[in-house]
């Protein structure tokens with residue numbers, strides 16, 4: 001890799017820049033360019049029907065400005081524009097936008113496509129960078145300015161013919177980020193000399209990073225420079241249109257907003273040429289996550305993903321911000337523990353604040369089930385969360401710890417993620433109502449006074465039926481004493497906890513029993529029954545079986 005073939009991008013001389021201390025306090029004007037810049041980058045551009053459906057979908061998300069295509073590019077593009085206009089399919093509060101090169105026959109065809117439109121943005125562009133002036137056009141700055149101004153003149157002439165009040169003018173010095181800033185100002189001013197925008201009748205200056213070539217701070221400097229130096233500033237809306245060649249299309253847009261941009265062009269999930277456009281959903285959701293109304297509705301993100309994947313044939317990667325299927329999921333133990341604790345606490349707060357979950361998944365239409373998923377990187381907090389949330393089991397902390405080691409072993413050995421159902425089955429298999437080699441057949445309790453009990457039980461031990469008797473200061477201790485006699489093991493209850501099980505038609509209880517082994521080991525077992533005493537007795541039997549198994 002010979003890096004010396006490449007040159008560093010020049011910095012902008014703007015020592016008194018102000019954008020770093022600004023905040024984005026409100027949503028910009030959004031313009032979706034999915035149907036134009038996104039569409040032109042697809043292996044197979046959308047057909048008419050697809051474009052119609054996608055347009056309506058963009059409207060449903062709240063876009064008020066939508067670049068619907070490049071009408072002079074193809075019959076489909078032209079017919080789509082006509083279908084929207086003739087079919088009266090454009091809501092009153094939505095403005096369509098169309099793109100045209102600065103070439104007479106293309107501009108003329110564009111206006112033909114727009115005939116009858118209630119309102120439309122006519123977006124004129126030509127490339128202005130030093131490289132494109134040299135390589136593509138073979139023209140100097142003066143000739144390129146004339147190309148732009150001539151195009152603008154024809155646009156204005158045709159607009160006047162069709163009714164100027166119906167049109168909003170937009171101009172893009174395409175490849176702006178490769179253009180000398182003073183020249184960018186010059187050419188934009190020349191185009192605006194033609195359009196003569198005013199505060200009452202604004203025009204749009206769109207400053208694209210057609211190819212992203214610098215860090216986003218430099219783009220922000222460029223936008224601030226333009227913001228300060230363009231003539232007729234009151235009559236302009238400064239718009240940005242970033243691409244993602246260096247992976248910072250979203251950041252560049254955000255810093256540009258700090259630097260004075262008022263309008264953002266972008267696409268859903270950043271589909272677009274090469275590495276894509278600015279992901280408009282990402283910028284909007286970043287605002288949302290800062291408490292700013294994004295004025296776009298992504299509350300049904302799974303539908304947005306589905307629409308995008310079906311119509312564009314593209315995939316939303318699982319780690320895509322706000323939308324990927326893994327972005328609200330933690331596999332790792334410490335994240336899971338913090339999320340579980342945060343989810344318990346957030347109920348008492350009037351704002352969202354959960355570690356590792358910058359937004360509430362429910363706000364974008366995702367459920368809570370996949371927040372925590374279990375594999376060999378997971379810890380006790382995660383499995384406790386799943387057993388609590390999905391199965392109503394509230395394991396004592398020490399049992400969580402012990403079960404987590406079991407889960408880790410199984411998941412590491414099988415090298416796979418454990419589904420909630422598998423986790424529950426493993427828990428049942430390991431701890432609940434264990435009856436081998438020791439099984440409770442029946443028991444009877446006799447009270448020998450206020451703090452003295454006797455229990456007589458029929459047990460099966462290694463396949464043989466055996467009657468046992470024990471006494472103690474309560475039923476449980478009497479039963480433990482009876483089992484000590486039978487098994488020859490010390491059966492000492494260290495802790496037990498019980499709770500009702502929400503699941504199932506009949507109300508049942510579960511009891512978790514912790515036995516202390518003679519060498520400091522601990523053995524857990526759990527018993528379930530509709531009778532709370534029985535569930536405790538079964539819990540003891542399960543724990544003794546664990547102790548016997550430990551041999």
Ligand SMILES: CC(=O)SCCNC(=O)CCNC(=O)[C@H](O)C(C)(C)COP(=O)(O)OP(=O)(O)OC[C@H]1O[C@@H](n2cnc3c(N)ncnc32)[C@H](O)[C@@H]1OP(=O)(O)O
Pocket residue numbers: 037040070072073074100101102103106125126127136137147174210
């Ligand atoms: C950064 C962007 O995304 S810009 C938008 C790009 N999108 C598209 O190009 C999609 C739609 N485009 C098309 O269908 C076709 O390119 C058309 C119909 C617009 C034009 O097609 P064609 O005339 O066959 O040729 P082509 O696109 O190759 O045009 C290149 C010519 O246009 C000139 N040109 C390119 N862009 C512009 C412009 N914005 N304004 C004026 N002239 C331009 C070139 O200098 C070149 O001129 P030359 O023939 O004298 O060398």
Ligand SMILES: CC(C)C(=O)C(=O)O
Pocket residue numbers: 037099125172174175206208209210211241243
């Ligand atoms: C036409 C312009 C705005 C464009 O698509 C780009 O520069 O990327």
